Amino acid sequence: MADATNASLNTATVKAQWDLKQCVEGCVRHGFAGISPWRDVVQAAGVDEAARMIRGSGLEVTGLCRGGMFPASTPAGRQAALDDNRRAVDEAVAIGANCLVLVCGGLPAGSRDIADARAQIEDGIGQLLDYARPAGMPLAIEPLHPMYAADRACVNTMAHANDLCDRLGDGVGLAVDVYHVWWDPDLEAEIKRAGKKRILAFHVCDWLVPTRSLLTDRGMMGDGVIDIPMIRSWVEGAGYDGLYEVEIFSEENWWTRDADEVMRTVRDRIASAV
Amino acid sequence: MADATNASLNTATVKAQWDLKQCVEGCVRHGFAGISPWRDVVQAAGVDEAARMIRGSGLEVTGLCRGGMFPASTPAGRQAALDDNRRAVDEAVAIGANCLVLVCGGLPAGSRDIADARAQIEDGIGQLLDYARPAGMPLAIEPLHPMYAADRACVNTMAHANDLCDRLGDGVGLAVDVYHVWWDPDLEAEIKRAGKKRILAFHVCDWLVPTRSLLTDRGMMGDGVIDIPMIRSWVEGAGYDGLYEVEIFSEENWWTRDADEVMRTVRDRIASAV
Numbered sequence: 001m002a003d004a005t006n007a008s009l010n011t012a013t014v015k016a017q018w019d020l021k022q023c024v025e026g027c028v029r030h031g032f033a034g035i036s037p038w039r040d041v042v043q044a045a046g047v048d049e050a051a052r053m054i055r056g057s058g059l060e061v062t063g064l065c066r067g068g069m070f071p072a073s074t075p076a077g078r079q080a081a082l083d084d085n086r087r088a089v090d091e092a093v094a095i096g097a098n099c100l101v102l103v104c105g106g107l108p109a110g111s112r113d114i115a116d117a118r119a120q121i122e123d124g125i126g127q128l129l130d131y132a133r134p135a136g137m138p139l140a141i142e143p144l145h146p147m148y149a150a151d152r153a154c155v156n157t158m159a160h161a162n163d164l165c166d167r168l169g170d171g172v173g174l175a176v177d178v179y180h181v182w183w184d185p186d187l188e189a190e191i192k193r194a195g196k197k198r199i200l201a202f203h204v205c206d207w208l209v210p211t212r213s214l215l216t217d218r219g220m221m222g223d224g225v226i227d228i229p230m231i232r233s234w235v236e237g238a239g240y241d242g243l244y245e246v247e248i249f250s251e252e253n254w255w256t257r258d259a260d261e262v263m264r265t266v267r268d269r270i271a272s273a274v
Numbered sequence: 275m276a277d278a279t280n281a282s283l284n285t286a287t288v289k290a291q292w293d294l295k296q297c298v299e300g301c302v303r304h305g306f307a308g309i310s311p312w313r314d315v316v317q318a319a320g321v322d323e324a325a326r327m328i329r330g331s332g333l334e335v336t337g338l339c340r341g342g343m344f345p346a347s348t349p350a351g352r353q354a355a356l357d358d359n360r361r362a363v364d365e366a367v368a369i370g371a372n373c374l375v376l377v378c379g380g381l382p383a384g385s386r387d388i389a390d391a392r393a394q395i396e397d398g399i400g401q402l403l404d405y406a407r408p409a410g411m412p413l414a415i416e417p418l419h420p421m422y423a424a425d426r427a428c429v430n431t432m433a434h435a436n437d438l439c440d441r442l443g444d445g446v447g448l449a450v451d452v453y454h455v456w457w458d459p460d461l462e463a464e465i466k467r468a469g470k471k472r473i474l475a476f477h478v479c480d481w482l483v484p485t486r487s488l489l490t491d492r493g494m495m496g497d498g499v500i501d502i503p504m505i506r507s508w509v510e511g512a513g514y515d516g517l518y519e520v521e522i523f524s525e526e527n528w529w530t531r532d533a534d535e536v537m538r539t540v541r542d543r544i545a546s547a548v
Contacts, residue, residue, distance in 0.1 A: 107483075112501040114457070147421040149457035150483045150499045160459055183388070183423035185434055209381075209424045211488055225424045227386040 002244065002274055004267040008034030008062040010203065010247035011041045014262055016255035020045040024057045030263040034060035034243045036101075036201075042091055051094040062245045063101045063140060063175065063201050064092040068153065070124030071117040073108035078120065081105070085128045089137045098242070099140040099200040100132065101175050106151040117154050126168055133171040140200040141165070142175040145183075147214050157181070158190035165198055176235055177203035177247065179218055182226040188234050196239025204228055204274055205248045216251035220265060222273030232274060244274055276518065276548055278541040282308030282336040284477070284521035285315045288536055290529035294319040298331045304537040308334035308517045310375075310475075316365055325368040336519045337375045337414060337449065337475050338366040342427065344398030345391040347382035352394065355379075359402045363411045372516070373414040373474040374406065375449050380425040391428050400442055407445040414474040415439070416449040419457075421488050431455070432464035439472055450509055451477035451521065453492055456500040462508050470513025478502055478548055479522045490525035494539055496547030506548060518548055 009032050011023045018026060020041045027035050035054065042050040042064070054061060067088040072078045092100040104121040107114060125139060132139050141161045144153035155161055158181055161174040176199055181187050191199070206224030211217050221228055232244070246266050248254050254262050283306050285297045292300060294315045301309050309328065316324040316338070328335060341362040346352045366374040378395045381388060399413060406413050415435045418427035429435055432455055435448040450473055455461050465473070480498030485491050495502055506518070520540050522528050528536050 107499050112499050114501070118459070145420060146457040147419065147485070147488070150481055150485075154457065156457055157459070183420040183428065183430055185392070185431070207424055211421070211424075214421070214485055214488060225381050225386050227388070 003271050004031040005033045006244050007032045007266060007270045008036050008060065008243040008245040009263070009266070010036045010065065010245050011038050012065070013246055013248045013254065013266070014259040015041070017259035020050055021053060022259070024053050024059065026259060026263055027059055028057055030267055032059070032263070034062045034245070036061065036063040036065060036245050036247070037095070038065045039088060039091060042095065047091050047094050051096070054095050060243060061095055061097040062243050063099050064088065064095060064097040066101045066103045067128070067139070068102040069105040071105045071108050071120040073110060077108070078124065082124060082127055085124070086131050089128070089132045089135050092137050093135050097137070099138040099173070099175070101140045101142050101201065103142055103144060104153045104155045106149060106154055114149065114154050121155060122164060122167065125164065125172060129168060129171050138200055139172045140175040141172060142177060143180055145180040157184055157186070158194065159186055162190055162193050162198070173198040173200040175201040175203060178226050178228055178231050179203070179205050179207060182207060182231065187231070191234045191238050194238060199235060199238060199240040201245055202232070202235050202240055202242060203245045203247045205246065213251065216249045218248045218250055220248060220254065221246070221269040228274050244270060246270070277545050278305040279307045280518050281306045281540060281544045282310050282334065282517040282519040283537070283540070284310045284339065284519050285312050286339070287520055287522045287528065287540070288533040289315070291533035294324055295327060296533070298327050298333065300533060300537055301333055302331055304541055306333070306537070308336045308519070310335065310337040310339060310519050310521070311369070312339045313362060313365060316369065321365050321368050325370070328369050334517060335369055335371040336517050337373050338362065338369060338371040340375045340377045341402070341413070342376040343379040345379045345382050345394040347384060351382070352398065356398060356401055359398070360405050363402070363406045363409050366411050367409050371411070373412040373447070373449070375414045375416050375475065377416055377418060378427045378429045380423060380428050388423065388428050395429060396438060396441070399438065399446060403442060403445050412474055413446045414449040415446060416451060417454055419454040431458055431460070432468065433460055436464055436467050436472070447472035447474040449475040449477060452500050452502055452505050453477070453479050453481060456481060456505065461505070465508045465512050468512060473509060473512060473514040475519055476506070476509050476514055476516060477519045477521045479520065487525065490523045492522045492524055494522060494528065495520070495543040502548050518544060520544070
């Protein structure tokens with residue numbers, strides 16, 4: 001039976017309520033085993049102070065969210081993205097993250113060329129690997145739901161992420177987030193194909209019916225239609241033995257509640273619905 | 275150069291403004307070559323009267339929207355869906371439609387078993403074919419965007435639709451709607467795989483950034499990020515030589531405008547952005 005000792009808090013889940021210090025203390029207080037902060041939260045605390053807090057807590061850092069956003073309409077824009085990604089690698093190293101999660105980016109402003117955006121993503125990850133490999137920081141490509149292809153990430157399937165990993169070699173894997181991939185008829189096969197080595201993170205939340213916003217209406221595990229235990233069984237069947245990272249964007253519900261209530265609910269649902 | 279003589283009006287595009295009679299007259303007035311009505315619009319006019327109006331107009335009927343919605347939680351529910359689909363075939367025959375478009379259905383209430391829903395869809399189409407084949411009415415599986423997997427259709431890729439066609443045999447093809455499939459890295463290959471025989475309809479609109487509603491914020495061709503001419507070139511490269519059906523759900527924009535303005539805009543955009 002899973003419980004809070006299997007849980008990692010993605011700080012976005014309580015982004016409206018808690019800063020990094022509160023998140024770290026909340027994870028310890030509620031018996032979570034891990035944390036996965038967003039960069040803005042880390043930067044708000046100061047990277048050195050964030051690293052001190054997190055390392056002092058004993059929490060496992062299941063990822064830093066997020067690098068990526070590679071495509072740009074100009075060479076200068078692409079260089080700026082690469083520079084920022086290198087800083088993200090430094091921050092991930094500083095806080096001792098298991099991986100830097102990559103939300104790879106959508107179409108540059110004014111572009112309709114998704115094939116070009118995808119080529120830029122592959123180039124960008126390739127260049128970032130030259131920096132991340134010597135730093136010992138694994139990169140985790142997170143395939144995002146196809147509804148984000150235009151503006152957030154045009155890597156939208158596990159198959160595409162696996163193809164990228166095949167071509168890019170060591171130092172890059174992927175993050176499986178049930179919200180993004182639950183609908184994919186090839187999911188089980190592509191999780192198997194990814195295998196233990198490539199699955200660097202496993203994120204959970206739920207798909208609500210109806211979904212009122214493309215971005216900020218994710219559900220708590222058990223409140224939606226995703227068969228999370230099935231997907232978890234596939235991921236663990238492939239060899240993944242890490243934590244379950246809970247990442248819920250929920251403008252109208254969970255972000256409006258007392259954060260300790262959110263943490264208690266996560267803890268309960270990790271046991272009953274994951 | 276495409277123009278209005280390549281256009282078919284899906285009546286949903288002006289559903290807030292026009293009934294069937296106004297749609298038929300509007301198509302003729304604006305020089306559209308075709309129409310594709312929804313069942314509720316046909317039924318509101320009465321099927322016999324709808325058939326008389328449409329046949330008298332000389333418009334090509336690029337489809338009847340829609341059959342499908344096969345999965346249900348009980349045998350009685352599945353039987354009711356099948357019965358309703360048979361009536362949809364009768365209506366499609368009555369109005370002389372090229373095909374009955376199938377929005378295949380999502381998860382039955384309370385279910386998280388997407389594999390089962392997909393199996394029910396395959397069974398349902400198979401049973402419906404026994405009725406549609408003798409009636410001479412082709413069924414067009416429309417893969418819907420993965421964001422509709424839970425509640426509208428869990429056939430979400432061209433590959434899945436092609437697989438179904440492979441297994442189900444004659445009498446079933448597919449509808450390519452750019453809104454649903456533009457993000458798919460396998461799109462070009464799966465359009466080729468479908469080929470002339472299977473591509474029964476081609477629907478156009480655009481993906482807006484940002485998209486404010488999952489259901490009713492589609493864009494006019496040219497206002498979004500889809501490379502429609504590219505996808506059109508693939509579809510026509512595969513042999514499709516039919517009309518371009520314009521289907522735009524737009525609660526806050528196009529549904530609020532004068533319908534003749536919408537028709538003029540569609541006509542212009544068919545020429546400039548398709």
